[in-house]
Amino acid sequence: MQSWEGVCEFVAVAETDSFTAAAKRLGISTAQVSRQVGALERRLDTKLLYRTTRKVSLTEEGSLYYRHCRQVLDGLDEAERALSSLKGTPQGLLKITAPVAYGEKYILPIVNDFMLNYPSVDINVELTNRQVNLIDAGIDLAIRIGKLADSTLMAKRISQRINFVCASPAYLKRFGEPHTLSELSQHNCLMGNHDYWRFIDQGSERQIKVAGTLQCNTGHGLRDAALKGLGLAQLPNYYISHDLETGALVPVLNSYQEPNEGVWALYPHNRHLSPKVRLMVDFLAAKLP
Template identity: 60%
Template sequence: MRWEGISEFVCVAEYGSFTRAAKALGISTAQVSRQISALEERLKIKLLYRTTRKVSLTEEGRVFYEHCRSVLDGLNAAEQAVSNLQSKPQGRIKLTAPVTYGEQQLLPLINDFMMQYREIEVTAFLSNQQIDLVEGGYDLAIRIGKLRDSTMMAKKLSLRTNFVCATPAYLNQYGVPRTLDDLSQHNCLLGTRDYWHFVEDGTEKNLRVSGTIQCNSGYSLVDAALKGLGIVQLPDYYVQKHLASGALVSLLDDYREPKESIWALYPHNRQLSPKIRLLVDYLAERLV
């Protein structure tokens, strides 16, 4: 009796919907509702606020959810530990990642991973949009920078650095910017935003810049910078080889913002899957 309604309650808490929880559990919405009502009656506690538009946890429900989630995770871990003794990682992994980072850094490693683990299949969707993992049925997301969704589990995979750079020829012609104010005298090649990130006197700041080119393709911006059309700010994986060869020169290093973290993000209810853990660990060991 003490287990009845627990899985249904946790699922509703995580999906925020009776209908979506029922679909995930493979049962009817009415059955989910009955089980949770019976659970609340047994506990003599209201666990959920229900309206026609949304479902949310009460204060007591939030406390109960945290404990139930831990119990279910422990049960899943026990089942998985036994299963792992007689099986190897297999099945499909559905993941999403930013477009350029996915193309340049991630997917080549995933291809190597799949050569090693032939029983695993991967569906990858590259997008710069913040996709809802639960709603989209994703097992894993690769995200860069500060995380917004605290309901997900996260593991840091690597770090990235943004560089401001230009060609020696451009700098010989227009001068080398020594301070952030100097950028107002230069042609700044823009991405999707009209500001760049810096740190000045220990404080992070967004500096509005301007130029004759704005494009949502990092490759195009690198090409423009290499042709001497202006100064660019881009992540290391766009410009590292050009900095190493001397084709581009790093600028304003004293104002460089802190390195951004690159994360593997995954829903609570999939954190113990062996194939997910295997892929995440594989990426963490090889991403630099």
């Protein structure tokens, strides 16, 4: 069994280019990763990694050893998934990441329902608006919204979101309702992370630069400002669906509304989909509105 010691740590460092990131992936200390990899190099009598203060990279021998180790670990994963499939019950740890607001409102309640149905699965959920690298962070499943960047990840569309430009009745009574995109320059536009809004105009996508007295990186803050009559806001339906139903916010420029955006489940492409990931993706697709 000594020949296995340090292999997982070495592979994690090779795939993340960092002892710290490898330790985070494996859930152990950086010092432990360093000790295990050092012991592995001494046992093999081969330098596997170049170490500098800025970067960790593979030596030629390390690159060769990594390829073989990766194949062995993939085979072990396949064996464990095969056993799990035979048992018919998903089990083990499932790591998920999702956007904060969407995750709080939709993903977490469904995850909790999933755990009631599959008590043998432990789940670790990280809500963040950062684009987490699934491979480096050891994430099994990511929920992403909107257009996807090209990647080696597999993607399945599990729901959709709709963006609305809206305002309070009080704001519209005071400043009037815009009917064309050019009229946006005459209004106080409450901005999120970007200073432009997206629309469809005569079949083509357009990005319209907007300006206003508030820029805020949270949809809850923009919703509150719109409700208080501070200006127009462009927000996804999951922030304002109740406000639109009650009339607290009024949608405008509906004829320019962009097509519905996809809500996607992303997972690594390099291995077959494990039973617990497959079940979670199907569960989300069935439960999401």
